[in-house]
Amino acid sequence: MGCREIKLRSFDKQRDTAMVEDLEKKCEVGPRERPFIYMDTMGDPMCRIRNSPEYKMLVAELENELVGVIRGSIKIVTCSSLEDKAKVGYVLGLRVSPLHRRKGIGLSLVKRLEEWFDANCVDYAYMATEKDNEASLKLFMDNLGFVKFRSPTILVNPVSHHVLHISSSVKITRVKVEQSENLYRRFMSRVEFFPHDIDRVLQNRLSLGTWVAYPQGESWDGFDPNRCIPSSWAMLSVWNSGDLFKLRVANVPLACIVCTKIMSLIARAVPFLKLPDLPDVFSAFGFYFIYGVHGEGPQTGVLLHSLCRFVHNLATNCKDCKVIVVEVGGLDGLRHHIPHWEFISCTEDFWCIKPLRNRNNTQFNWSETPPPRALFVDPREV
Structure with a gap:
């Protein structure tokens, strides 16, 4: 035929x-x-x-x-x-x-x-x-x-059952959709593949919100181009891909599945040991996708790291969310400040x-x- x-x-x-x-x-x-x-x-x-x-x-x-x-x-x-x-x-x-x-x-x-x-x-x-x-x-x-x-570089970080500590020196604020659009068009409109319809992306039901981080003690009014913004700041948005489709890792040796289950049980039973909490990816699971990552100033890396920990804590409230995924430019220096596990990421x-x-x-x-x-x-x- x-x-x-x-x-x-x-x-x-x-x-x-x-x-x-x-x-x-x-x-x-x-x-x-x-x-x-x-x-x-x-x-x-x-x-x-x-x-x-x-x-x-x-x-x-x-x-x-x-x-x-x-x-x-x-x-x-x-x-x-x-x-x-x-x-x-x-x-x-x-x-x-x-x-x-x-x-x-x-x-x-x-x-x-x-x-x-x-x-x-x-x-x-x-x-x-x-x-x-x-x-x-x-x-x-x-x-x-x-x-x-x-x-691009794809960075994957598992979601544990523990809430991660965020430094008290960092202030994290959620911004409204209209303000988010203003920020993205102001600071990222010249970035490759920036979507002309960013407003539709931010308004989508799957977009959980946009957050900015800046040093505690400084004020934030980044929505007004005529006013000063903090000396350092970072922002990102979160998309719930798990509401669209689920993933599952298949063809895994039984020993790996058993080991993951045991590690998870121990991590929950004795949390003070702070053992790595391996996610159960052998049954269907969802994930959060971080997009629109941007920052400026000497403390950008620290602020972005805090934002990622904040997203992790957000994900602990979602039963199906097992990992957090970020994709950034291969030359983007911000990638070094995004928490991830090397062996499940793609450089x-x-x-x-x-x-x-x-x-x-x-x-x-x-x-x-x-x-x-x-x-x-x-x-x-x-």
């Missing part, structure tokens, strides 16, 4: 939901010889794109069998320090049935999605993958013309990009620019 028999069409919720979930169970993320992460979309295969301004999901069908799926979203973002804007299309969630790989199905799905991007005047298409995912890199870079673009995520059209007939090509220090990672695309 050749690829000419494959039918590509838009996702139909009533018709395709169960088949997509079955397909994604077959396409586990990771090889069988080591643990891998399985994503449970909780009955909504479009959950990872549903909060984007524009989105589309395609499926590949062969004789009434679903053999492939892909998702895409469109938004307007900042693409240079001069606040130039670009319309970008994000490619994610590409899956092809193991029994039907190497037949060009993945290639056909991406090309069809690019046609949708082109019809909506998208300037650049981009995607993210693991640097050792050879099949994905071969498809996008060798066959589709994508190039390596950015290498080099792999982003690829492809120009789709000549923006306003200019010579500017975003894909050829050097990586900046900071990067705005949209929580809607996690």
Whole structure:
């Protein structure tokens, strides 16, 4: 059977939901010889794109069998320090049935999605993958013309049952949505991938809030550009990804599961020992995603560290939240002040990009620019 028999069409919720979930169970993320992460979309295969301004999901069908799926979203973002804007299309969630790989199905799905991007005047298409995912890199870079673009760092920190101490020298304040938008547009509008619709991100029900930290004793009025702000300050926002989908670590040796359970029981029984509290990631769990990380002044690192501890304490009130995830630019010095466990973090995520059209007939090509220090990672695309 050749690829000419494959039918590509838009996702139909009533018709395709169960088949997509079955397909994604077959396409586990990771090889069988080591643990891998399985994503449970909780009955909504479009959950990872549903909060984007524009989105589309395609499926590949062969004789009434679903053999492939892909998702895409469109938004307007900042693409240079001069606040130039670009319309970008994000490619994610590409899956092809193991029994039907190497037949060009993945290639056909991406090309069809690019046609949708082109019809909506998208300037650049981009995607993210693991640097050792050879099949994905071969498809996008060798066959589709994508190039390596950015290498963000993904930092993961487990949520323990203990409330962490926050220094009394740090003042943490929650800011209103309108004030948060003002701060982000004032201080991060020139950061790469800053979303033009930041107001919609902050107003989303999954965004739990924005907090700022500054030295105790100083006043905060960072919302008024004509008034002084503290000598040092930091801010971040929190997104509850666990309300969209759940994760589970599978293919783990039984000894690891037993060890984790025992360590957790001991940590709860004798908290004064301050043993590391290993999260139970072997059953379905959610996570908080920290986004919009920014700070200024000599004490920024200390303040950001306190903010992250505050988010950890916030997460202890959520039964399903087992880890906190942050993704920042690979060159961003703030990453050194974000608590995380090295062995479950990723020091080099792999982003690829492809120009789709000549923006306003200019010579500017975003894909050829050097990586900046900071990067705005949209929580809607996690």
